Amino acid sequence: EVQLVESGGGLVQPGGSLRLSCAASGFTVSSNYMSWVRQAPGKGLEWVSVIYSGGSTYYADSVKGRFTISRDNSKNTLYLQMNSLRAEDTAVYYCARGATMVRGVISYWGQGTLVTVSS
Amino acid sequence: DIVMTQSPDSLAVSLGERATINCKSSQSVLYSSNNKNYLAWYQQKPGQPPKLLIYWASTRESGVPDRFSGSGSGTDFTLTISSLQAEDVAVYYCQQYYSTPQVTFGPGTKVDIK
Numbered sequence: 001e002v003q004l005v006e007s008g009g010g011l012v013q014p015g016g017s018l019r020l021s022c023a024a025s026g027f028t029v030s031s032n033y034m035s036w037v038r039q040a041p042g043k044g045l046e047w048v049s050v051i052y053s054g055g056s057t058y059y060a061d062s063v064k065g066r067f068t069i070s071r072d073n074s075k076n077t078l079y080l081q082m083n084s085l086r087a088e089d090t091a092v093y094y095c096a097r098g099a100t101m102v103r104g105v106i107s108y109w110g111q112g113t114l115v116t117v118s119s
Numbered sequence: 120d121i122v123m124t125q126s127p128d129s130l131a132v133s134l135g136e137r138a139t140i141n142c143k144s145s146q147s148v149l150y151s152s153n154n155k156n157y158l159a160w161y162q163q164k165p166g167q168p169p170k171l172l173i174y175w176a177s178t179r180e181s182g183v184p185d186r187f188s189g190s191g192s193g194t195d196f197t198l199t200i201s202s203l204q205a206e207d208v209a210v211y212y213c214q215q216y217y218s219t220p221q222v223t224f225g226p227g228t229k230v231d232i233k
Contacts, residue, residue: 044212044225045163045169045224052220099171106171
């Protein structure tokens with residue numbers, strides 16, 4: 001069974017940093033494309049970043065240069081390093097696995113971890 | 120960026136009745152080389168993560184009830200729930216993946232019971 005469990009969220013001051021983790025089970029992170037998608041309170045879904053099986057990474061313009069996606073193959077874990085955080089980064093961050101045969105579609109989602117950026 | 124819009128923002132439908140949600144993309148998401156529309160639909164129930172319902176505009180994900188159907192092509196798409204059930208109360212999002220990796224979602228449509 002595919003499972004994605006996020007951790008690392010919390011309250012952080014503007015300008016601060018946070019690292020989110022996503023522990024995966026039931027599949028191999030390095031063999032799939034993995035994404036982070038966020039949802040501000042009461043708002044819609046916003047794609048944040050993706051890492052492909054080959055290691056290529058991509059970012060939404062809103063986080064480029066501040067966020068870094070990575071993975072630890074030995075731990076089967078996905079990460080999102082978030083620096084220079086802003087109030088508008090406040091959201092639930094979902095870890096997600098892409099559909100095997102349909103690049104761009106998300107077939108599995110974690111339960112999410114809440115990041116609050118506030119002084 | 121491809122901008123996705125949805126209508127209506129919300130709707131209330133009686134149990135057993137049809138619910139129809141529209142989604143429009145700012146440019147075509149039909150890829151001419153394979154004649155596929157790069158459009159997906161997700162369902163998000165309160166307090167839960169989204170769940171994939173449909174991809175390629177009309178292909179149901181495994182396990183999704185057949186009362187859910189998708190249609191449309193190019194820039195205009197529709198998600199239909201043929202006979203609304205109580206468990207279908209949720210927010211529904213369309214998503215384009217034509218411009219992968221830069222995918223974008225619609226703003227969502229909330230479906231309630233009348």
